[in-house]
Structure formats: C-alpha cells, structure tokens
Amino acid sequence: MDENSRRNFLKKAGAVTGATFAVGAPAVHVARKYNWRMVTAWPPNSPLLGEGAEMLARLIEEMSGGKLKIRIYGGGELVPPLESFEAVSQGVIEMGHGSSYFWGGKAAAAIFFTAVPFGMTAQQTNGWFYAGGGLELWQEVYAPFNLISMPVANTGVQMGGWFNKEIRTIEDYKGLKMRMPGFGGRVITKAGATVVLSVGSEIYMNMERGVIDAAEWVGPYHDYLMGFHRTAKYYYYPGWQEPSATLELFINRKAFESLTKDLQAVIKTAAYRMNLWILSEFESRNNIYLQKLINAYGVQLKRFPDSVLKALKSHTKDVMDELTSKDPMSKKVYASYSKFQKDVSAWAAVSEIAYNSILGL
Amino acid sequence: MDENSRRNFLKKAGAVTGATFAVGAPAVHVARKYNWRMVTAWPPNSPLLGEGAEMLARLIEEMSGGKLKIRIYGGGELVPPLESFEAVSQGVIEMGHGSSYFWGGKAAAAIFFTAVPFGMTAQQTNGWFYAGGGLELWQEVYAPFNLISMPVANTGVQMGGWFNKEIRTIEDYKGLKMRMPGFGGRVITKAGATVVLSVGSEIYMNMERGVIDAAEWVGPYHDYLMGFHRTAKYYYYPGWQEPSATLELFINRKAFESLTKDLQAVIKTAAYRMNLWILSEFESRNNIYLQKLINAYGVQLKRFPDSVLKALKSHTKDVMDELTSKDPMSKKVYASYSKFQKDVSAWAAVSEIAYNSILGL
Structure with missing residues (x-):
C-alpha cells in the first residue's frame, strides 16, 4: 500500500467505524453497542500471536454479552503491520495488537515495555507492570499519542536464536547479518553485527536466501512452526536479549x-x-x-559461551547509557525498571533460584 | 457454631439467596440480576487473601455492569472457615474463596491443586492448569460435590517457615510441633514432627504460647503482616513444601x-x-x-541444610507413594502433575534456570 492509497484507506476506514445503537421499543436497559476493529502486527491466523488476538476479541465479545464486537485484521490486511500505531493513534482504528518495540522510532522509551536484555523474567516483569509502577510509566510514554496500552501476552524466556555457524567468541558477531529487533539488535550492532529487520513472514525466506546468517524469533514452539530448523542448525540459549517479551494491546x-x-x-x-x-x-x-527439533530434525542445541555473554552484557550497558543520557523519558523508565529488577532479584535468590537449586539434590 | 445451629443457619441462608429480576416497563433488554454470596477461609479484611476476594467481587460486579453482585463473608462470619466447601456444595452459598488442601478429608486428590512439595513453581503450575490438563482434572475431583473450581491467586515460592530453634539435621524435626498444612505437614510428620493446624488468626498466639515451635505461612510480605517475627527468630528458605501455592474460587x-x-x-x-x-x-x-525483617527486627535468614532437604524429599516420595497407591484419583492427578513437571523442568533448564545463571557473569 503506498502513502496515498493508505491515506485514502484511512479516510474510508474512519467513515464506517464507531459506535452504533441498538434500536427497538423503549426499554429499561438499552445497551449501547460498539463495533470495533483491531489491527495486528501478525500474519493472519498465526499461531498464538494472531490466535491470541482472535481469542481476546472473542472473550471481550462474550463477556460484554455482544455489546463490544471486535473485528481483527492481520498485518497488512487493513494497514501495513508497522502502521498500526499511527492508525490507532489517529483514531481511525480503535485498537491494535503488537509489540511496543516497533514504536521505538516514535517514542524511544517504548522499547522497555517489550523486553530488556539481561532484564527481568515474565513473572518479574508482570510484577513491575501490575504492582511496581511499570504500567503507569507505559501510559505516560503513550499519552502524547492519544493511546493507552497494556500487556496482552508474554513469551517467557526466549531462545538466543538460530545460527548457520557456531558462536565461539564475541568476534563471531563481526559481519554477522542477523534478524534481531529491539534493544538486542542494538547490542549486537555494538559487537559488529548487521541487523536486518523484517516482519515474521519474511525471516524464513531471508535465512534461506542468505540475506541473513542468523535470526531470533521466540522459542521452540513458535520457532518450530516458523520452520527455522530447515534453514539453520545451531539453536542457541539462553535468550539474553529477551528474558521475557511482552506483547501489547x-x-x-x-x-x-x-x-x-x-x-x-x-x-x-x-x-x-x-x-x-x-x-x-x-x-x-x-x-x-524442543525435543522434536533435536530428535527429529537434528538441531544442535548450544549454550552461548560465558565470554560471549559477558561481552554482550557489557555492550548492553553501553546501549542503555547512550539511550538514557539523551532521552529523559527512557532514563525515567529504565531507572524504575532497574530498581525493581534489583529488588525482585534479591527475592528470587531466596525463592525461585534457591528453590530450583534444591531440585537436583 | 454447633452442628444444629449451623444447619438452621444454612436453611435460613438458603431462603434469602438466589436470583432476583429487575422490574420495570417492557424492555428490549431486561438484564437478569443476581445477588450472590461468597464465603472465604480468611479473616475479614486480611491483606491480599481477603483483599483478593473483595477485589474479585468488585471486578465481577463492575464487568457485569451490576448484573452480578457478590457479598463477601470472612471466615466465621457466615459459616466457620472450614465449612465453606460444604455450604457451597449444598448450594446454600453460591461461591467460596479458599485453598483446596482444606478439603483433603473429603477428596484426597484436592490437595494437589494447592501445592506439591518439591513440585512446580507458579508459572509452571499455571502452565499445568491452563494448558496442561490440570484444570480439567480439578473439575473431575470436584464434580461429585457439585462444584467447579479455578485458580484465583498464587503466592509464588513460599518461605520454609519460622522456627524458634535452628534446623541442623533432619533429627531436629523429631518432636517439633509445627503449623504446616497440606502435603508438607504429612512430610514432616514422617520426619517425626507433630503437625498442629489452626486457622491463620490463631497461629501467632500458638507460637507465642509455645503450643507450637514453628510455623509456615506464606512469605516475607504476608508473614510480616502476621507478626511472626515477634515470636521466632529463624526464618528458613526455600519453601520446599510450597514452591507455589494456588488459592481457589x-x-x-x-x-x-x-x-x-x-x-x-x-x-x-x-x-x-x-x-x-x-x-x-x-x-x-x-x-x-524481607529486608525489613532482617534489618529492623534482627530476623536470622537461614537456608535449610542440603541433608535436611534430601531427607524431606525422600519423605515426600513416601507420602506420595502411600497416597497414590490407595486413592486412584490421586494417582491420576499426580501422574499428570509429574509428567508436566518433568517436561517443564527440561524447558526451565534452557530458559529460566540457564538465564538466571548468566546474570552474575
């Protein structure tokens, strides 16, 4: 869709949206009815991500007794995946389902609400969102765009990605062309990699054609469905770049x-x-x-060497220092995030981490 | 409340419950309205537990646009805390908020839905409930009682408990009088302890009077509010007995x-x-x-010695073997739980555990 046809579309889309009223005889309760649209950044019907958007819509319709109906559009069906923020911000579409890190170019601090390298796990991140001020900061970042936002999915700890060669030292990132969005991409850029971004549906093709040497997506279940094991044989862990990733509504x-x-x-x-x-x-x-990938497809599961992780952690610090020194909102969000991570990690040391350590006894 | 007055109460309670209809002029939508009651096992207004019940009720009322109003009764206000299962099963009260392990005497397998010693963490347990068949098994266990049930809170990994003496070897459990419900209590009984159960509000008093030597409750936040640090100075971790505890609706x-x-x-x-x-x-x-307990109240944070944990793990196996050999439903539930734990632990090894291990690099 080019810029003109997109604008025309947005105008047309705006014309048919909005609330309608139920008609009928005078009533004690006349329920106002809403017909909304939701744009997503996912391929139509993609498992768990697109599926999650569909379930959300059905659930809202069911709970509201049909008062709020939401029609879903996959990425590109109504607006291009990366235009959904603007369409919802302008109010031509009511809601969107995506990842906040897509909008780092509009609001630098948005990226923190998806994933932070060497940051918090899903449970800890939810602690920050729901009981540690994270959700309030997210509203503050989105307020200038007339948007509110909230977590709507979490992947848990991701995998480190698929590689067509082994990663033995940090030098192996030099010249590596990799699909890795968000902060993770900035970190490997510092290590000499070239980040090549593309929407989900194009990653496989880019891997196969050698446009990229490596790609990070989610984890075993979702990666299997994407077919990455047919293009690369080394599957690295742990996902230092996304120890949890939050999707947003x-x-x-x-x-x-x-x-x-x-x-x-x-x-x-x-x-x-x-x-x-x-x-x-x-x-x-x-x-x-994961077992299927290893046993039926011969995927080689590899842990990143400590020296590589140490170097990536050091580059992460540089990325954060640069960002927070030039963007006050990023500084504010990262300060809240880091303080919460420090506290919750002290608790993890006597709870989850201590508990996991006794299971092998 | 004695048995007779309880029965009379239940009859009387039954008479005023049930649905009412909104009255008014003929209407397109006449919303049926429900006035329900919820009994809880918690002291009225107790933080997070009773508070969670209150929030749940407000949320349901809000989402339903006032169609479903729920009035909450703290433990003992309407029926004694441990009678709520029966009252809801009989249908004189519509819903209850509690812990499934209270009902182990009625349905042995109910205990699995609260906590399992050396079992799964909160995230893993939720995986089992929502995507691993756990919730369906729970319905099967409760079906004979005309009840449905669902998770409504999780404490995360609990602490191991408060002790008035140090635990150095498994021998220290011999003769120890401890408040520890559920499977944990059965395990320490094998180690020679005497389990003394009481509702939350009585534990502090029992500790102070020497009726018990030790007590397990939840974790730092909730334990602090209960004041246990004024009765015992050794605070042990990790909570091998409840690596996550689910509350139920x-x-x-x-x-x-x-x-x-x-x-x-x-x-x-x-x-x-x-x-x-x-x-x-x-x-x-x-x-x-936790920091407040240590720094302001001089509580001594202690990790259970490995030898003690090993012995408790071995006793746990005995408790499970005994239960599953005599109760087919417990066997079925534990088989599902154990299979899920095995899978999810293999995934944890390359996700959360591997990730946590790199944070100190």
Whole structure:
C-alpha cells in the first residue's frame, strides 16, 4: 500500500467505524453497542500471536454479552503491520495488537515495555507492570499519542536464536547479518553485527536466501512452526536479549473513554487473562517442540559461551547509557525498571533460584 | 457454631439467596440480576487473601455492569472457615474463596491443586492448569460435590517457615510441633514432627504460647503482616513444601450454570486476573519486607541444610507413594502433575534456570 492509497484507506476506514445503537421499543436497559476493529502486527491466523488476538476479541465479545464486537485484521490486511500505531493513534482504528518495540522510532522509551536484555523474567516483569509502577510509566510514554496500552501476552524466556555457524567468541558477531529487533539488535550492532529487520513472514525466506546468517524469533514452539530448523542448525540459549517479551494491546484513548465502565473493565481483564494464558501455553509446549527439533530434525542445541555473554552484557550497558543520557523519558523508565529488577532479584535468590537449586539434590 | 445451629443457619441462608429480576416497563433488554454470596477461609479484611476476594467481587460486579453482585463473608462470619466447601456444595452459598488442601478429608486428590512439595513453581503450575490438563482434572475431583473450581491467586515460592530453634539435621524435626498444612505437614510428620493446624488468626498466639515451635505461612510480605517475627527468630528458605501455592474460587455448579454465558465468562476471566495480580503483588513486595525483617527486627535468614532437604524429599516420595497407591484419583492427578513437571523442568533448564545463571557473569 503506498502513502496515498493508505491515506485514502484511512479516510474510508474512519467513515464506517464507531459506535452504533441498538434500536427497538423503549426499554429499561438499552445497551449501547460498539463495533470495533483491531489491527495486528501478525500474519493472519498465526499461531498464538494472531490466535491470541482472535481469542481476546472473542472473550471481550462474550463477556460484554455482544455489546463490544471486535473485528481483527492481520498485518497488512487493513494497514501495513508497522502502521498500526499511527492508525490507532489517529483514531481511525480503535485498537491494535503488537509489540511496543516497533514504536521505538516514535517514542524511544517504548522499547522497555517489550523486553530488556539481561532484564527481568515474565513473572518479574508482570510484577513491575501490575504492582511496581511499570504500567503507569507505559501510559505516560503513550499519552502524547492519544493511546493507552497494556500487556496482552508474554513469551517467557526466549531462545538466543538460530545460527548457520557456531558462536565461539564475541568476534563471531563481526559481519554477522542477523534478524534481531529491539534493544538486542542494538547490542549486537555494538559487537559488529548487521541487523536486518523484517516482519515474521519474511525471516524464513531471508535465512534461506542468505540475506541473513542468523535470526531470533521466540522459542521452540513458535520457532518450530516458523520452520527455522530447515534453514539453520545451531539453536542457541539462553535468550539474553529477551528474558521475557511482552506483547501489547494499545487502544485509542478517546475510543476507550467513550466506552461504558463495564466494557473498560472487560477489556482490561481480558488482557490479563490473555497475558497469563499465552505464557502458560508456551510453558506447556516449549519442551515438546524442543525435543522434536533435536530428535527429529537434528538441531544442535548450544549454550552461548560465558565470554560471549559477558561481552554482550557489557555492550548492553553501553546501549542503555547512550539511550538514557539523551532521552529523559527512557532514563525515567529504565531507572524504575532497574530498581525493581534489583529488588525482585534479591527475592528470587531466596525463592525461585534457591528453590530450583534444591531440585537436583 | 454447633452442628444444629449451623444447619438452621444454612436453611435460613438458603431462603434469602438466589436470583432476583429487575422490574420495570417492557424492555428490549431486561438484564437478569443476581445477588450472590461468597464465603472465604480468611479473616475479614486480611491483606491480599481477603483483599483478593473483595477485589474479585468488585471486578465481577463492575464487568457485569451490576448484573452480578457478590457479598463477601470472612471466615466465621457466615459459616466457620472450614465449612465453606460444604455450604457451597449444598448450594446454600453460591461461591467460596479458599485453598483446596482444606478439603483433603473429603477428596484426597484436592490437595494437589494447592501445592506439591518439591513440585512446580507458579508459572509452571499455571502452565499445568491452563494448558496442561490440570484444570480439567480439578473439575473431575470436584464434580461429585457439585462444584467447579479455578485458580484465583498464587503466592509464588513460599518461605520454609519460622522456627524458634535452628534446623541442623533432619533429627531436629523429631518432636517439633509445627503449623504446616497440606502435603508438607504429612512430610514432616514422617520426619517425626507433630503437625498442629489452626486457622491463620490463631497461629501467632500458638507460637507465642509455645503450643507450637514453628510455623509456615506464606512469605516475607504476608508473614510480616502476621507478626511472626515477634515470636521466632529463624526464618528458613526455600519453601520446599510450597514452591507455589494456588488459592481457589469454588462455585456451586448449578448456580454457575444458571448464569448467562457472559457472566460465566466474566467470573472465569476475573479469576485469571486475580491469579496474576496477586502473584505480581507478592513479587513486588516480598524483598522489601524481607529486608525489613532482617534489618529492623534482627530476623536470622537461614537456608535449610542440603541433608535436611534430601531427607524431606525422600519423605515426600513416601507420602506420595502411600497416597497414590490407595486413592486412584490421586494417582491420576499426580501422574499428570509429574509428567508436566518433568517436561517443564527440561524447558526451565534452557530458559529460566540457564538465564538466571548468566546474570552474575
């Protein structure tokens, strides 16, 4: 879609959106009905991501007794995947399902709400969002765009990615062409890699054609469905770049405020459910698919060497220093994130980490 | 409350419960309204547990646009805390908020849905419930009681408990009088301890009076509020007995089925939200209160010696063997739980555990 046809489309799209009223005889309760649209950054019907968007919509419709109907559009069906932020910000589309790190060019601090290299796990990140001020900071970052946002899925700890050669030292990143978005991409750039970004559906092709040498996506379950094991044989862990990745539901503020209180609560609560449910699905399936990749497809599971991880951690510090020194909002968000991570890690040392260490006794 | 007055109460309670209809002029939408009651096992207004029940009720009322109102009763206000299962099973009360391990005497397998010693963490347990068949098994266990049930809170990894003496060897459990419910209590009984159970509000008093020598409750945040640091100075970790503890929302099946589909979805989704929110609160607060306990109250934080944990693990195996050999439903549930734990632990080894191990590099 070129710029002109996109604008025309947005105008046309705007004309048919909005709320409608149920008609009928005078009534004690005349429920106002809403027909909304949601754009996503995912290929239509893609498992768990697109599927999560579909489930969210069905759940909202069900809980609202049909008062709020949401029609889903896959990436590119209504607007190009990376235009959804603008379409929802302008209010021509009511809501979007995506990843906040897509919008780093519009609001630098947005990236923190997806994933932070050497940052927090899913449980800890949710602690920060729901009980540590993270969600409030997210609203602050999105406010200038007339958007509100909330977590709607989490992948858990990701894998480190697929490589067509082994990574033995940090030098192996020099000249490496890799698909890695967000902060992770900036970190490997410091190590000499070239980041080549593309939407999910193009990564496989780029790997196969040698446009890229390596790619990071999610984890065993989702990566298997994407077929990366047919293009690269080394599968690295742990996912230092995304120890948890949050997907977002973003909503035009005015559209949200036009809803009755019950529907506002319905949306927020449905987002909590999807956030927990999708993480549960990943937890449940990742090992099954990891074993399949190893045993049926000969994938070689590799741990990054400590020296490589140490170097990546040091580059991460540089990336954060640069960003927070030039963008005050990023400084504010990262300060909150880091403080929370410090506290929650001290607790992890006597809870999850200590507990995991006794299971082998 | 004695048995007679309880029965009379239940009869009287039954007379005023049930659904009412909104009255008014003929209407397109006449929303059916429900006034429900929820009994809890917690002291009225107790933080996070009772508070979670209150929030759940408000959330359901809000999302339903006032169609489903739930009035909460703290433990003992309407029925004694440990009678709530029966009251909801009989249908005189619509719903209850508690812990499934209270009902081990009625259905042996119920205990698995709260916590399993050396079992799964919160994230893994939720994986089992929501995407691994755990929730379906729970329904099977509760079906004979006309109840459905679902997770409504998780504490995360608990602490090992408060002790008035140090635990150096497994011999130190001989003659120890300890508050520890569920499977954990059975395990330390094998080690020679005497389990003394009491509701939350009585534990402090029992510690102070020397009726018990040790007590396990939740973790730093909640334990601080209970004041245990004023009665014992050794605070042990990790909580081998409850690596995560799920609280439950249980509902009379007939009452649930009488609800419209939207309200059924509202209840289920609100329970997901509370499950995630309460865990997030614990994650956010535990370290702050742990530091306060150590620094302001001189509590001594201790890790159980490996030899003690090994012995407790061996006793756990005996407890499970005994239970599963005599109760087929427990065998079925434990088989599902163990299979899931094996898979999810293999995944943890390359995800959370591997990730946590690189943070110190």
